[in-house]
Amino acid sequence: MNTTEHDPRAAADNDHAQAPQADASSYQSECVRLVNAILPLWSSARNVWRTAWAMDTLVDFFAISGFDSSGCEVAAMEGLNPMNNGGWWDDFGWIGIAALRAADQGFVPGRRDDFVRIAINSWAYMHGPGWSLTPTKAVYPFATLPGWDKFAAANPNNTGTSNAWKVIDQTRPDPQPPAPPNAWIAPRFSGGAWNSPITTDQYPYPVKFVLDTWSPPYLNPAQNTVTNGGYTLLSLRLHQASLNPAYAQIFRDSGVDVAACRAAWIKQVGWFDQWMADTIPAESLLSKLQSGALMRERVSTFAPVASNQGQSYWDAMFRQDLFWTGDQGLLLGALRESKAAWTGAPPASLTLYPKIVQGVFDNVYQPRSYSATPGRYPLPWLDIGVSDPYTASPPGDDYANYATGVAVFMRYALQAYDADPALLAPYRALVVGTANGVVQSGFGANAYPAGACDAFAAAGGSPEDQMTPYVNSLSILLLAIRMTR
Secondary structure, eight states: OOHHHHOTTTTGGGTTSSOOOOOHHHHHHHHHHHHHHHHHHHHHOOOHHHHHHHHHHHHHHHHHHOOOOGGGHHHHHHHTOTTTTOOSHHHHHHHHHHHHHHHHHTSSGGGHHHHHHHHHHHHHHHHOTTOBSSOOOOSSSOOOSTTHHHHHHHOTTOOOGGGGGGGGGGGOOSSOOSSOTTTTSSOSSSOOOOOOOOBTTBOOOEESSOOSSOOOSSOOOSSBHHHHHHHHHHHHHHHHHTTOGGGHHHHHHHTBOHHHHHHHHHHHHHHHHHHHHSSOTTTOSEEEOSSSEEEOSBOOEEEEEGGGTTEEEEETTOOTTEEEHHHHHHHHHHHHHHHHHOOSSOOGGGGOHHHHHHHIIIIIEEEEEETTEEEEEEOSEEETTSSOGGGOOOGGGOHHHHTTHHHHHHHHHHHHHHHOHHHHGGGHHHHHHHHHHHTSTTTTSSEESOOSOOSSSOOOSSHHHHHHHHHHHHHHHHHHHHHHO
16 A cells, blocks of 8 residues: 555645535534434443433424424433433433433424423433522422432432532442541542542542553543533523523423522633642643644543642553544533633633634644545544644543544534634634535544544444444534534
């Protein structure tokens, strides 16, 4: 094989020297083909965060295409069922955000009110005690929705994502590592969502020094960006939904404390501001690159420990050079929407989302060919600390889940474009060029450079894994359609 002829890296400087022409007809046809491939897989998948993730992009497709979504009713309700492998707190961020968007965008309109109820349930579960205007032992108000009664019965003592660190010992193994209980894994800054405790074989692992090459053989559930981004967005959007007269009766029936919802959003913004604007670069949640900036996958350190000369322990899973593309989308949405909703001068962190957009288009997009057709395509994660980003491993070697990152960024980029077209205008040629590659025959096959850091390669295994490349491709085409209309 003559690798120079088809090596997209060799021609990277010329890939988009001239603005490519958009082919709207091909985009639309390919979207329909992709959705026809996604729907049966979505209907059969039993992994609630992945089905909620897919649903969010399907909502965009039906809104943009104008097709009738009523035939998706059964799959949508089952796709938001927490009994389908739900349990991590970030699951409920995905569920709630997708449900509320479905209600707002007219997806399966006959289920609009149920979608709002599911969003309220999701936020109440994430928030934990204090979600209700009146004292209650219930973990959320609407337990008659499919699966939600069984989940509530199985999880009657929810602590809430912001309080999880207080009961972190539930995840500690026996015998415990030789250190004071809790002392090394308390939050460095007040507020913030934790994705633990879960089980005794998945617990936060603190270390004295930041590690560059080693990680435990599991994805420990501490303060990761995805949980905090989802909780921030859901808290803000649900509070805004409470002001919609069309949903007023649902909120009254729920008894949810919308003031607590707003307070949670404000607290989360403060937490992000501390981790992005008030920490030194090596420990910050935001990494400023030569071009733009990117959000790291999780926070770096725990609270200072007196027995360690007042120094903080590091999260062993923290990587200074590792970025999940999905986190960039979540924070683009959370920061942009928070800035728009803020009263008065916004915190410094809320002004940084344009840097994240630049960071993705200038760094996460990498030259690659599929079936000998060169182009530039976003990676699902980016490790700038390795020589070959195409073979970089995701956190915990969790390839299947981290492969979903592209669709997350694209949907929030689409929402950002709708709100402010100028934000994405400089990247129109890149978006169009990528979409032109997606519609080519053989796209997703024969990647060069090869490597498992790939959002578009054919995947086997479970239905949710099989639909991931289709949803990622669909999300790119939907953004291109919106930007070229």
